[in-house]
Amino acid sequence: MAQEYPAGEARPRRRGRKLFIGLVVLLLLVAGLLVVADRVAVGVAERAIADRVSQEVTKQNAQAAAPDVEVHGVPFLTQVLDGRYERISIHLRDVQASVEGDAVRLPVLDVDARNVRASLDTLRSGQGDVVADTVNGTGTISYDSLAALLNRPGLTLGEQGGKLAVTAPVDILGAKLTVRGTADVTVADNGAVALRVNNLDAEGLPNLPVARALLNSYAKGISIDIPLPDLPFQLAVRKVQPMPDGLTVTADAKNVPINSAS
Template identity: 25%
Template sequence: MRKLIVGVVALLAIALVADFGTAAYSEYRVSRALRDGGELTADPEVTIHGFPFLTQAARGDYSRVEIRAQDVPTEYVNKTTIEATLRGVRIPASDLVDGSVRTVPVDRLDGRVRIEATDLGQFLDIPDLQVSAPPADKSDGTGGSGGSGKTTTGAVVLSGTVSVGPLNTAVSVTAELQLDGDKVNIVASDFYFGPEGEADFTIPDILKPTVLGLFTKTIDRQQLPFGITPTSVYAEGGEIVIEGTGTGITIDLESIRTP
């Protein structure tokens, strides 16, 4: 009986190693196809979810695949992170093995572009820029500043050091993130003196439009992975996130990002 148990455990261990090894190889093949096709500077992270992997591979049907590529340059922002969550993915096992996979039917694709505060600051020419979501609105029943309710989608607090007259001064502003097709408009509307801000003084009214203009700019042509159209933009964890969703589509691994 002991030998039988040991034998079963050994077989299970071999099966697990084979399953994880095959999954890792398949993730590598997809990653290389994405890098070569998208002219990326490094292999993107690819994770094929679901266990056992070999069962999914035999069917050629995968429940969820995550893709993440960092330090992807654009014409307007030096570095971005692009992410894609693919659900209901169909790839024949033979295409994964020989590396010939190019077009992939998916039931649903959630795509995101993340812009960190440092890179957004370079775009705005505010090197020490910080990004945070504003406190909950008073109308949500949480009492406004310091509350735990939902924030307004697209609202953001931007803080950084800018020139105010002859001085370099820390300023915080409230801004709206607005989608206009594939463009993102950053529109500063007022100064901010709440807990997420850094400014502790009143800017002279005569300088207000000029200072707000330093935080106002348009990021052109923010295309999501595989050409998905952006549908929302918001602040999350000190980043600007632009995202969109596509359903019932076929993606081309050579066009994770389009020029």
């Protein structure tokens, strides 16, 4: 015969189990609300920083599409309270700036800011600085805008075997020729792109010393230092590399404001 228990003994256990389940559900709801609040706060901060980045770009007489900003690190709210953010990524498109009257276009400029300091009051009021310990940027300069800075009619640039490929029409001793060759590109001490044309040749070039001298003179004429526009966030160019879609520029800076106080 099964042992019987007084009816009242089972009821407290059921009540305790219901209470425990209710508490778990409440905790899950609170956790969910905190996650939602965290993500909402991220969105607010990203929009605030994007607005200030746009102001910074405009201050440097440059133009760009509205920036995309992503604040990394979870949870976000603890970073807000601390006033220090692990990493902020900024994606700028269609950046245009002027160098000696010519427009230089960077289709893409990606900026990665690390260890960013921004107080809660700065984000809320829009006053104050957002300062990063380190900022790294990678952008691509279109070959069309780079060729325009050289100011040689018909000159086209591209990438060939990791080097800068040069193609241009020239008139040598009355002959209309197309010259082709490559150029080495490095960063000059003043931050400009140092372009040094080598291995330049032209099919049908007259086998005369004067013809070769004229070709060498053309190569020398486009072997110059090309100034670049000031990049946002005080970025200093460290490396340039020809790529199929343009000249890739790598830059960095330390202890700089992502935005300046208004």
